[in-house]
Amino acid sequence: MNTSSGWDLVVIGSGPAGEAAAMRAAKGGMRVAMVEDQPQVGGSCTHLGTIPSKAFRHQVRQLVRHRRNPLLQGVRDLPEIGWPQLLSRVNEVIGAQVQVRSGFYFRNRIQVFNGRGRISGEGRVLVTDEHEREWLLETRNILLATGSRPYHPDDVDFSHPRVYDSDTILTMTHTPRNIIIYGAGVIGCEYASILTGLGMRVDLVNNREHLLDFLDTEISDALSYHLREQGATIRHGEEYEEVLPDDDGVTLVLASGKRLRADALLWSNGRSGNSQQLGLETVGLEPNSRGQLQVDERYQTSVPGIYAVGDLIGWPSLASASYDQGRFCVSMMCGDPERAVSNVPTGIYTIPGISSLGPTEQQLTEAKIPYEVGQAFFKNLARAQITGERAGMLKLLFHRDTLELLGIHCFGYQATEIVHVGQAIMSQPAPNNTIAYFINTTFNYPTMAEAYRVAAINGINRLRR
Structure with a gap:
């Protein structure tokens, strides 16, 4: 065993949270080591989750646009x-991401230890690589950023070649004719839109009564409509009873008595924190039932000098928020004031996409806040007509008296990009956080961002009735 001492920070996990923490620490003059159990840096975000699924989504969206292009109607012999063909392109994107991120570590002189890291006592991290070689790293601080993995119930055989989760779906080597997706959360809805775009028949099984019920009801209803239009069958309020895979496919037996049959099953019902085999017991840390750790406002666990960020601590479990958590955690180690991750926009990469920030109409109504609505329907925007992306809308919720922008809810083309225009205004101190900005500002034309001006004028006109 090799012993290496004098580290200021050892980070376990090179996903967004761990990477951001390591870079901030290096910029702050810390001596930093990164421990990653995969051969390449980037974590599940780069290799299994965010990057691959969004790359798949982009390629499928291009195919859908290609099919709908009036200029190509009637053209035969399209490939x-x-x-498998999509996967080859996705792997190119993953490779490019790995190259960029590897450069970050090289330029910032952060040593990367490839192997499984585990805590072996306070201020000690033991790293074991695939050849059973070991390094003992002695450090002032340990940051756990090990992310999460798909939740696996014990009664589902995930070793069967026709049963996938959101990680192993990337290993699929064929294109099923039909597929069952169990779990209609963000990941399930994203893959439902991707797979229907490829022409698969999809059964989307939701154990709740509405899709993504944390969204504005109008947006949730729009998503349901478009998934059905694309060919998905959505089954609400259903719980599984049994999963029966065989050589020819999978049968999903539901508690209601229904039996669904398909070529494959994608299980997307929740995730668990990667806290197993981290040696937490050596320092008295115990994760909850979902494998997540409790931290304070400085992202410190109950053990001084041991911190946790990202999916390992639960909500909001977004790559964007995880990146900021890692950065803010180390900033506080360096003496900066406490800073919490807040005003995190929701980004859902369905086809069309969804993004939102702030309370919904239902929440504002329950809070008895007098609000009004401004809407811009994409079918009326020149840019949407040019691109052919007419489905969708931007909804602005604002205070009737002060015009303060309270919420942004967007469904459609470039929704995850558009939301940031409104986010910038919402973050301004009063009185600069009102929809008046959109009315008094000149937007490029034609653009999707112009929807803010249209929605703001629509809202103001409602007040004048």
Whole structure:
């Protein structure tokens, strides 16, 4: 065993949270070591989750646009694109991301230890690589950023070649004719729109009564409509009873008595924190039932000098928020004031996409806040007509008296980009956080951002009735 001492910070996990923490620490003059159990840096975000799924989504969206292009109607002999062909392009994106991120560590002189890291006592991290070689790293601080993995119930055989989760779906080597997706959360809805775009018949099984019920009801209803239009069958309020895979496919037996049959099953019902085999017991730390750790406002666990960020601590479990958590955590180690991750926009990469920030109409109504609505329907925007992306809308919620922008809810083309225009205004101190900005500002034309001006004028006109 090799012993290496004098580290200021050892980070376990090179996903967004760990990477941001390591870079901030290096910029702050700390001596930093990164421990990553995969051969390449980037974590599940780069190799299994955010980057691959969004790269898949982009390629499928291009295929859908290609099919709908009036100029190509009637053109024959278009190449047939399936899952394996898409996967090759996705791997190119992953490789490019790894190259960029590897450069970050090299330029900032952060040593990367490839192997599984575990705490072996306070201020001690033991790293074991695939050849059973070991390094003992002695450090002042330990930051756990090990992310999460798909939740696996014990009664589902995930070793069967026709049963996938949101990680192993990337290993699929064929294009099923039909597939069952169990779990209609963000990941389930994203993959439902991707797979229907490839022409698969999709059964989306939701154990709740509405899709993504944390969204504004109008946006949730729009998502349901478009998934059905694309060919998905949505089954609400259903719980699984049994999963029966065989050589020819999978049968999902539901508690209601229904039996669904398909070529494959994608399980997307929740995630668990990667807290196993971290040696937490050596310092008296115990994760909750979902494998997550409790931290304080400085992202410190109950053990001084041991911190946790990202999916390992639960909400909001977004790559964007995880990155900021890692950065803010180390900033506080360096003496900066406490800073919490707040005003995190929701970004859902369905086809069309969804993004929102702030309370919904339902929440404002329950809070008895007098609000009004401004809407811009994309079908009326020149840019949407040019691109052919007419489905969708931007909804602005604002205070009737002060015009303060309270909420942004967007469904459609570039929704995850558009939301940031409104986010910038919402973050301004009063009186600069009102929809008056959108009315008094000149937007490029034609653009999707112009929807803010249209929605703001629509809202103001409602007040004048």
